[in-house]
Amino acid sequence: MADRIASVETFVLSGKGAQGAYGAPYGFVVKVTSEDGLIGYGESDTMPDVAAAVVDAPYLNGLMSGLRAVLVGADSSDPSAVWQVMREATSNWGRDGVTRHAMAAIDIALWDIAGKRAGAPVHALLGKARRNRVEAYASHPLGATLDETAAFAGDLVRRGFGAVKFGWDPLGSDETHDVAIVRTLREAIGNGIGLMIDGGMAWDAEAALIRARLFEPFDIRWLEEPLKAYDLTGYEKLEDAAVPIAAGEMAATYEELSLLMSTGGIDVLQVDISRVGLTEAMRVAALAEALDIPCVNHTYSYVLNAAASLHFLAVVHRTALFECQATENEIRRALDRDQLPLVDGGVAVPQGPGLGVVVDDEVLLKFVSGES
Secondary structure (H helix, E strand, O other): OOOEEEEEEEEEEEOOOOOOOOOOOEEEEEEEEEOOOOEEEEEEOOOHHHHHHHHHOOEEEOOEEOHHHHHOOOEOOOHHHHHHHHHHHOOOOOOOOHHHHHHHHHHHHHHHHHHHHHOOEHHHHHOOOOOOEEEEEEEEEOOOOHHHHHHHHHHHHHOOOOEEEEEOOOOOOOHHHHHHHHHHHHHHHOOOOEEEEEOOOOOOHHHHHHHHHHHHHHOOOEEEOOOOOOOHHHHHOOOOOOOOEEEOOOOOOHHHHHHHHHOOOOOEEEEOHHHHOHHHHHHHHHHHHHHOOOEEEOOOOOHHHHHHHHHHHHHOOOOOOEEEEOOOOHHHHHHHOOOOOOEOOEEEOOOOOEOOOOOOHHHHHHHHHOOO
16 A cells, blocks of 8 residues: 655755855755655755745646645655656756755655665665765865965864865966965875865866866866856866866756766766755766766765765765765754764765664754744
């Protein structure tokens, strides 16, 4: 007998303070409850209020509906089938962007329920596990000065990270300063630590090729998102870049990620599960395997995306590193509760039922109400 979806709740989260250069903390979480009482949680790194509107919108017709309207009463047992329901319901008004982000959050929650129903971790439902832990790296914004950047990097190494990633502002505008930033980071962490540079979509292809050549002596593991998200022609020109190129975090669909891989300019594919969803991410992984491109996670948000990403990375054919956000963020601290700890430079894939992490509704409501 089908276990149907009883409710879909949304939580628009807002924190105080600032997370580096990226403003106050924010978040979008969904809670799906089945008629049998199983509960799954998911999240998306997106504009929270708009994603909530995608869920809350009314039913107009079979191709023009909000998500809750078509989900309540649907069979929760097969997330892939529910994905097609959501895809059809939004096909006439939101085939990309925030609509897919909201779908991804619900998809993660449904896989959480599926794992709990089976009494198995999500990765066991996705495929055969190829690894039970992934080497981690810390992702952190640059400092306002080179000295501050060096201090941030050194602290991350002391915390046990074997690799670090820095980027965005003030990287990008000045070639000499860009090189000084990368040199500073390499000197601060030493030669035994992995270093990635996030270009933050700062350049065109010609400038990115020059930066790659200038950064090559500093032994970076990849140069991330050097071009604008939809610059497929530009990524074609990066096929022979002097350092590996990583991209994909801005994409929300299989179609966009497949086009990006088809350029030949991507050495490492970033998949943000909270924007793509686990169902579609597995389609992406199959294509990446055929092209022999490793998949890594992009995780700017919180513990649900991190856990879903670990389950994904457990089964993909090749991966490299697991992204851990290291910037102070009160929502992250309250939700994560060190459920995915860094141990010996890596993070273990959760083995409990579903996503294998716990969410406290009181914490969610605290950040919905603004009482943080």
